[in-house]
Amino acid sequence: xxxxxxxxxAAEVKPMFKIREAKxxxxxxxxxxxxxxxxxxxxxxPEHFAKKTEPLDQHVFESNIYLDNKKVFLVEKAKEIMAxxxxxxxxxxxxxxAHIFIEEFCVRSDMRGKGIGGHLxxxxxxxxxKIGATEIELNVWNFNNRAEDFYVKMGMxxxxxxxxxxxx
Numbered sequence: 001x002x003x004x005x006x007x008x009x010a011a012e013v014k015p016m017f018k019i020r021e022a023k024x025x026x027x028x029x030x031x032x033x034x035x036x037x038x039x040x041x042x043x044x045x046p047e048h049f050a051k052k053t054e055p056l057d058q059h060v061f062e063s064n065i066y067l068d069n070k071k072v073f074l075v076e077k078a079k080e081i082m083a084x085x086x087x088x089x090x091x092x093x094x095x096x097x098a099h100i101f102i103e104e105f106c107v108r109s110d111m112r113g114k115g116i117g118g119h120l121x122x123x124x125x126x127x128x129x130k131i132g133a134t135e136i137e138l139n140v141w142n143f144n145n146r147a148e149d150f151y152v153k154m155g156m157x158x159x160x161x162x163x164x165x166x167x168x
Contacts, residue, residue, distance in 0.1 A: 017076060073120060087103065
């Protein structure tokens with residue numbers, strides 16, 4: 001007799017969400033998430049971010065999709081976008097290695113803590129390995145402790161610090 005655990009393990013498990021590359025038609029949903037991300041940064045660092053009603057320019061979004069050195073990955077469930085990441089592949093002049101730079105990484109606020117960000121980060125890592133990149137890098141603002149904790153959990157380490165002084 002097969003017990004319930006064996007049946008569960010043998011059953012086809014459908015993912016609760018899928019990760020895919022963005023299309024131009026995704027702009028409206030991504031723009032809503034980007035606005036959430038942007039407003040968090042504007043609220044905490046207004047000296048570095050201008051007040052904008054629509055912070056994601058559609059032409060910039062489209063170029064991020066079409067440029068050879070960029071990708072926009074989305075996490076989607078039932079055609080609803082829950083997270084996105086924009087990455088850029090760079091060729092470092094000193095090491096001559098390809099690196100991935102995460103320009104934006106956003107999980108919808110009501111979906112945080114559910115593992116979605118971890119899956120998206122793993123997708124970026126798999127993509128990096130596939131193209132022969134040797135490292136993933138990003139910048140995180142000092143106020144954003146939750147994001148920093150997440151990146152540390154993903155295995156990232158602080159490699160450098162960017163410092164500044166206001167002249168106002």
